[in-house]
Amino acid sequence: MTDQLISARAVRKAYGRTEALRGVSLDISAGEKLAITGPSGSGKSTLLLSLAGILRPEAGEISYDGRRLDDLSEAERTRLRRREFGVVLQFGQLVPELTAVENVALPLMLERHARASADRIARGWLERLDAGALADVVPGELSGGEAQRVALARALVTSPRVIFADEPTGALDTVAGEQVLVALYDAAKETGAAIVMVTHDNRVAARADREVRMLDGTIA
Ligand SMILES: Nc1ncnc2c1ncn2[C@@H]1O[C@H](COP(=O)(O)OP(=O)(O)OP(=O)(O)O)[C@@H](O)[C@H]1O
Numbered sequence: 019m020t021d022q023l024i025s026a027r028a029v030r031k032a033y034g035r036t037e038a039l040r041g042v043s044l045d046i047s048a049g050e051k052l053a054i055t056g057p058s059g060s061g062k063s064t065l066l067l068s069l070a071g072i073l074r075p076e077a078g079e080i081s082y083d084g085r086r087l088d089d090l091s092e093a094e095r096t097r098l099r100r101r102e103f104g105v106v107l108q109f110g111q112l113v114p115e116l117t118a119v120e121n122v123a124l125p126l127m128l129e130r131h132a133r134a135s136a137d138r139i140a141r142g143w144l145e146r147l148d149a150g151a152l153a154d155v156v157p158g159e160l161s162g163g164e165a166q167r168v169a170l171a172r173a174l175v176t177s178p179r180v181i182f183a184d185e186p187t188g189a190l191d192t193v194a195g196e197q198v199l200v201a202l203y204d205a206a207k208e209t210g211a212a213i214v215m216v217t218h219d220n221r222v223a224a225r226a227d228r229e230v231r232m233l234d235g236t237i238a
Contacts, residue, residue, distance in 0.1 A: 022081075029043070029078035039236075040234070041078070042078070044065075044230060051212070053225075053226035065216075103179075103180050106184070107185075107186070112165060114157050114158060116156070121168060122143055122144060125172060126175060140171070149167040170186070170202055179211055180212045181211050186215065187222065
């Protein structure tokens with residue numbers, strides 16, 4: 019028995035000769051807000067993407083809710099990611115051809131929700147993130163802060179148990195970044211989601227329950 023939601027043991031990941039993760043072990047509890055900090059190139063993004071089941075480490079173990087991620091088939095991991103995880107990256111990565119509400123509804127559509135209910139739920143999240151008026155706008159016409167709020171709505175729309183965020187405010191000025199963070203923390207508080215966030219901003223890290231600092235592919 020364990021109350022750890024995510025558990026990583028001796029995780030290693032290399033890109034060619036670059037050892038990005040050199041034996042990382044970490045436990046994350048349900049609902050915990052964790053900040054991953056450290057210098058550029060220390061392996062923060064690689065760790066986040068590995069914990070989220072997006073990158074496959076070549077050694078070590080990562081478990082989610084007692085299940086080893088590497089025991090799951092690719093299809094099972096994709097399903098787990100879609101149902102349990104929300105991911106938001108530095109530049110939001112919205113689909114440019116879709117409107118804001120279509121972007122937010124996308125994870126629900128992939129889970130075969132009916133279009134009308136997906137649309138309704140997506141609009142609800144946009145409104146909660148103070149972006150209801152942007153529903154029918156395409157990403158190219160949004161400011162950076164607006165696009166990040168839409169990306170956050172998309173990460174939250176499935177009510178994930180974990181939100182993985184890689185420098186979600188990195189492309190924003192202080193005010194817009196602050197708004198996105200407040201929205202993220204409020205939403206997580208409401209749903210009980212854990213947050214695993216890469217940041218180089220000390221003020222952001224200070225809001226987390228715990229900070230782990232990466233250095234040269236290990237936790238310092
Ligand atoms: N796709 C890739 N191909 C080759 N090398 C990579 C790749 N992604 C990351 N690396 C290398 O792996 C190491 C760790 O990178 P990672 O992006 O995880 O660090 P980071 O701490 O998130 O850095 P930053 O703060 O600059 O985003 C770096 O040396 C980086 O150059």
